[in-house]
Amino acid sequence: MRIESNPNRRETEPEQRDGPFRLVVVSAGVGDPSSSRRLADRIAQKTLDSLANAGTPGTVSVVELGPLAVEIAQAMVAGFPGERLQEVIERLAAADAVIASTPVYKAGISGLFKSFVDVLDNDLLLAKPIVLAATAGSSRHALVVDDQMRPLFAYLRALTVPTSVFAAPEDWAAPDLIARIERAANELAVLLRSGAGRMIADGAWSGYQHQFAGNATRAERVTSDVDFSSSLMLLAAGGGTRSRRAEEPAA
Template sequence: MTARRIAVVTAGLSNPSTTRLLGDRLASATVRELAARGIEATVDAIELRDYAHDITNNLLTGFAPPALEAAINTVVSSDALIAVTPIFSTSYSGLFKSFIDVLDPDALTGKPVLIGANAGTPRHSLAIDYAIRPLFAYLHADAISTGVFAASSDWGAQGDGVASLGDRIDKAARELADTIARRDTVESTDPFDPANYLGEGRSFGHLLGGLAGE
């Protein structure tokens, strides 16, 4: 089985960035969960701040410079996407949305996506479901049900008394790994193997007998 490739897109503006840190933790947890399922995975990290000028040029000219084109191809050809954005004014950042805008509208169709976001206060946590998730739904991506939001307090010793950031990361990683594993199972299934549709312990004779009322 070939290694699965996970693209991690982060839209943090600072360096170092807590947005990138969240993306890295989500990726590491997903790789660990996939390894537990016997699936090897590699990670390609893309920090959009490095492509900000190229993204603007693409929006203005309609053509992606070589570096941006390579980043786009990495995302489009990946087996799964982890997308993390800071929350500005209750929604995803302009840089994050601009990158989405330069993608082909059908580029993410059916692709498993784990959504992450971070902000200074937990009050922005709902942005995952009312702003970011609808964006990926519009693109027909397969966004997993658990998104991970990290407030500034989550990085401290106290964190969230209900569910720690680590617990939320692990839960989302398990869901993404399960989605990838299911797709691997479907891809590895031989459509011409009778056992795949006759059921265990059955034969064509059983099937024909059932059709004839035995």
């Protein structure tokens, strides 16, 4: 069988957007400064550089999980997030891509990081491009990213880039770490510009299982006939009722 190339075939063009790509860094580091945050910042900057070189701007916002530790624990017990944690979840839902970075403790990812992921809706990161990164005190933990983080985000049906990034103390000045950061950042930039994640989610959104009254940005496409802003629906979703004062029109 002979396959001929089509001379009229056009290369994939960047996704047309009204604004810059929104990247969100999630860091579970608790030090000051945190090596996990420093690693995520390097990946984010390289991603911005790659996007800029292709003529597509991007912005970065940072979520530090340390200050949210109490709210994360309360959300795991109560079943719904507090105000600050809800704002973070909504920011993730609206993000075009995520850079997730965690320290490694006792041969495993941070408990704080895992607890945060546990309170997220299962469909919040569906087909969203994500870079996985981790730091540790020894290179013996280098496989934790692919052994523990990658299956976790696969369960959430996120679109993780092929290259993960790990840094031990001896890696910070090594050319190999710089090369992996650049490779992961370029992979993320290509996914963003191609619009692959958005097309995957848009094309099969109704075929996935979604959480009732969830935070995923496409939830309205499958529940457009339900008004979740009513007091009854807020109560059913575990968020409590709005006060009468809040419902009254302004004078």
